[in-house]
Amino acid sequence: MLFRCKNCGGNTVFSPSVGKMYCPHCDGIDSEEKEDKGTQTECVNCGAPLTIGEYNSTCQCEYCGSYIILNERVDGKYRPDLVLPFKIDKKSVVDMLRAEFKKRIFTPESFLSEATLKDMKGIYVPFWMYDYAARYEYEGKGTKVRVWTTGDTEYTETSYYRIERDMNVDFDKIPVDASIAMQNDVMDLMEPYDYQQLEGFAEKYMSGFFGEIYNEDSDTLEDRARTKANKDMEDLLQGTISGYTTVVPENKNVTMNKKGVHYTLLPVWHYLYKYKDKDYDFYVNGQTGKIIGSTPVSKAKVLSYGATVFVFAWMALSFIIGILEVI
Secondary structure (H helix, E strand, O other): OEEEEOOOOOEOEEEOOOOEEEOOOOOOEOOEEEEOOOOOOEOOOOOOEOOOOOOEEEEEOOOOOOEEEOHHHOOHHHOOOEEOOOOOOHHHHHHHHHHHHOOOOOOOOOOOOOOOHHHEEEEEEEEEEEEEEEEEEEEEEEEEEEEEEEOOEEEEEEEEEEEEEEEEEEEEEEEEEOOOOOOHHHHHHHOOOOHHHOEEOOHHHHOOOEEEOOOOOHHHHHHHHHHHHHHHHHHHHHOOOOOOOEEEEEEEEEEEEEEEEEEEEEEEEEEEEEEOOEEEEEEEEOOOOOEEOOOOOOHHHHHHHHHHHHHHHHHHHHHHHHHHHHO
């Protein structure tokens, strides 16, 4: 599948800055026509062979640069229910990264150079999003201790309390990434997204970006969602128990009924920076701009900085000695 401009024949892509389909060849807006040719092993535009990974749902032709959406991987069981379109374009991501890391004086000069920016790409990462109706029944005992002194005597009063909670919580769209290539802890740090901006899936949003189908099914990954829900419920419960000196849980009973699951694509910018034969990955939330990653340290810059500091310190010391000699 290819989205072709009806004005000039070029490949139209979704523009996060415009919020619409855009032709970078003639500046056409919403000028796309879907060209659907079934299963693809060759580029729809130029006929060159495509390099398709095991989980790719979109790819870019290495010869003409067109973004090809693989029909069989956005249909049937692989058709997403929801998508959160990219809100931040590549230029804005580069500006954000430069602003974030410019104060790190030991960052290598080649970081975010034009030569390395070719390794930055926008990816629609597959997620499962779970809905639950949960109930937390809690029993425990608490104490409140009061200490006071009268004359030479110190008194301690301990009061005992029965603590009971019966809490019902509805969880809506707990996200769990379904990409083996993406680290789970990194994807968790990408949160939160504004899920109010989720839309029904449409293939056009994928044009101009890379994408994956889910690598693992929703049943396999559900334990991660339940773990997140349990943690949130515990935090909510603890927020209702305050003012006690001690709290001892006696009984905890959590029931969680799954109401639904949604196959969803969420936007992530990925920048792979290679330095001294080592890979450094940077991830940017494609909606909010949240950045995850740390830059390497240039030893040359450290040495240069140390030498500069030494020279200035030596000059300052020489100046002080000169004044003392005059005095």
